[in-house]
Amino acid sequence: MGKSLKSSHDTFKKKSKKTLYKQFDNSNKKVSPEEKETYLESLSNSLHLPGDMIVGAPIITTTGRCSLCIENYKGIIEYNSQVIKVQTKTGKICVEGTNLTIKYFTNDEMRVSGIVHSIKYC
The missing domain is CATH 2.60.40.2000 (Immunoglobulin-like)
Structure with missing residues (x-):
């Protein structure tokens, strides 16, 4: 019988973890209230809505x-x-x-x- 093919995805993932997969690693990242407010404020600005409607300011x-x-x-x-x-x-x-x-x-x-x-x- 012929050789079985082994996926090289896991090896590639380990080698490139610091670059390619960095954006997907959210396991230890917590969003602070200040960052959340900034996101909500930017959302209200982009939608042209008053900040108090979305943020509850x-x-x-x-x-x-x-x-x-x-x-x-x-x-x-x-x-x-x-x-x-x-x-x-x-x-x-x-x-x-x-x-x-x-x-x-x-x-x-x-x-x-x-x-x-x-x-x-x-």
């Missing part, structure tokens, strides 16, 4: 220093007359001021009143 609308509206938040972390801290999909938002009160809130929107000194992303 928080929207903060201020009216002077006495009122603000926060949209697309997930939960309230801290609430007193000097600090209101909320969790969003992209991080935490901290509103600092005096006589701060939450006038109303729904599942994804809240209205804050009082004298606002600062708005921080933490």
Whole structure:
């Protein structure tokens, strides 16, 4: 009987693992939230859609220093007359001021009143 043919694919794969098959090796690669946001932001830009639609980015609308509206938040972390801290999909938002009160809130929107000194992303 004749010789059996042996595939050389495995040998070729081992030799060229660092070049040809490198793009397929995703076993140890984890995508960080920052990279994911960047991808989603680039997707929204290429589709010409507002970023908040795809990413779920928080929207903060201020009216002077006495009122603000926060949209697309997930939960309230801290609430007193000097600090209101909320969790969003992209991080935490901290509103600092005096006589701060939450006038109303729904599942994804809240209205804050009082004298606002600062708005921080933490």
